[in-house]
């Protein structure tokens with residue numbers, strides 16, 4: 001059994017600090033077949049982004065994501081809670097303990113024109129939202145505000161539940177929903193994103209949102225070489241997005257941080273063995289694909305956008321080629337020994353601060 005661990009604190013957890021301590025002492029809310037839902041005490045709901053995201057605010061109502069996308073780059077967030085098995089990211093889901101008054105007070109401290117992004121590290125409309133409705137409660141608070149610039153990223157058709165609420169927010173604020181669709185091939189989608197809603201359902205959600213007056217962007221991210229990167233495949237997504245009312249379309253190549261590679265590369269060995277060696281070679285030294293490939297994809301996507309008269313919009317969490325990824329290595333013991341220890345310790349500190357924002 002993978003998930004029969006007791007979520008209550010064990011004696012070995014006494015030495016944990018910060019978010020790891022809170023996670024270890026979280027109350028079990030519900031155990032589904034293979035997924036545990038837990039409640040996480042939260043000091044702050046709205047965090048400041050870092051790096052290129054330093055001028056935006058981020059909100060993640062949940063930690064962990066049940067959809068279990070094989071390429072997910074957010075798995076590292078569970079490592080801050082000392083949950084180092086990357087699979088636990090999709091099996092142990094933490095719902096932040098929502099307090100409307102405290103959240104409203106944080107929202108009131110935002111300034112006119114501030115950008116707030118919901119779902120930078122986990123999906124705000126994953127199955128947990130059906131039960132806990134934290135995203136919805138947060139949106140209800142935003143509906144009372146004015147002058148904010150809200151963005152939301154999801155892979156779930158359940159987002160359409162809140163179309164009316166978002167339309168209400170749009171009366172006094174800017175709001176845009178970004179829906180990820182990596183392929184229209186349902187079999188491939190099931191392999192890559194095992195528990196996410198089918199692409200056809202996501203398209204239906206785009207239609208419902210846009211009919212309600214909520215602008216929608218479609219993200220074909222990540223683009224994976226020789227898996228979903230053909231012009232035909234990307235064009236089909238863009239065409240379907242346009243038909244259903246989306247106004248922009250963007251796509252960017254896969255990046256594989258160490259935490260994602262631990263899941264994605266074995267997945268490739270099992271499902272696309274003919275590609276595994278090439279991927280390993282390309283991602284061995286860098287989390288990012290460099291050189292001709294990203295340029296080719298950028299040109300391809302630009303052509304497709306022009307064909308369907310779509311705009312471009314990138315969500316803030318997408319890294320640009322050349323972004324540092326080395327700080328991820330600090331999460332691995334080898335980096336924390338020898339002459340690099342001081343550097344690794346500083347980087348780990350930075351990551352711990354980032355974790356508090358997730």
Ligand code: SF4
Pocket residue numbers: 065066067068069071072073074121122123155196
């Ligand atoms: S929906 Fe997003 S956060 Fe959830 S597993 Fe997939 S990539 Fe990760």
